[in-house]
Amino acid sequence: DIHIELSDYAVVAPGGGLTDNSHFIIPTSEVIIEKSKDNWMGMTGDVISWPSVWSKWSNFEQFGLFNIKMDKMREAFIAINNSDAGDTLIKLWEPADFFDGLRVWSWGKNYKDTRGAKPTANFENYTAVISIPAGKSIDFVTYFFTLKDMQNITMANTNFTGRLDVDKQIYKVGEDQSINIQSQIGSSKDYKNINLQVLLTDFDGVVMTQFSKEEVSAISPTKLHLLSCPSSYLYFFL
CATH class of the missing domain: 2.70.98.10 (Beta-galactosidase; Chain A, domain 5)
Structure with missing residues (x-):
């Protein structure tokens, strides 16, 4: 060896x-x-x-x-x-x-x-x-x-990177009913017409609810996608 x-x-x-x-x-x-x-x-x-x-x-x-x-x-x-x-x-x-x-x-x-x-x-x-x-x-x-004009990064892989800022890191079912979210997403190459979802999961990564879903016309290293959803309500399906 x-x-x-x-x-x-x-x-x-x-x-x-x-x-x-x-x-x-x-x-x-x-x-x-x-x-x-x-x-x-x-x-x-x-x-x-x-x-x-x-x-x-x-x-x-x-x-x-x-x-x-x-x-x-x-x-x-x-x-x-x-x-x-x-x-x-x-x-x-x-x-x-x-x-x-x-x-x-x-x-x-x-x-x-x-x-x-x-x-x-x-x-x-x-x-x-x-x-x-x-x-x-x-x-x-x-x-x-x-990337151009990315303010911060909380996740990254070889295709996409971005930041997801929320007003809390932990949400309790039955107590927390709203969430403030700001996000910024970029990519390692040019993408067009992609579906973007933001999901809320438990500690094990199991999806509890879909926070948002939208079709984004373009994301690239220089064209970032911005998402701002203040005081949106959570709906849990248990």
Whole structure:
């Protein structure tokens, strides 16, 4: 057998370079500090709630590196948004559990203080030791695509990505009868005449009710679909 540790590394700079209004989008609730200049992020090994204050690049003071364990990620993607340029870059990978973790680092907003540093972010997916039998192979795929004017991301796959903002994360049958929802949906390529549904599910993913359904004439990386439905009523069928 051959034993290897595999990394998939990308240096990204949407909009041509990160700005104060750039921010990291990672579907997790916690990250682990690996190292930072003068420990400005915290001590090595510290677990920090995410999103943290330095998920926005204007607060990413100096060099810093943090780590996310894959079993702490809700979905297999990471994104970075440059609101000043209106550009968002998304990285996805398949299989979702192929990597063991993800390292993220940047020189920070004061990058000019370091010779040769750039206003970039670095995404490194990594594995533990993998054993490959002689004559065999392993396969994984990494995808990148960009979107224009996406404000945030709560879900992403290789076809569609978007944000779904609601006034509550948990709804109780018999108590909560209305929902305020805002969404923004984009895609990795041009789509025309697609049916869009928003569903309410229980904790196991079982659909409880259909919140909305509509036919959308076009969605693309530059033509996003917006949905705004304030104070709509829920009807549960049990």
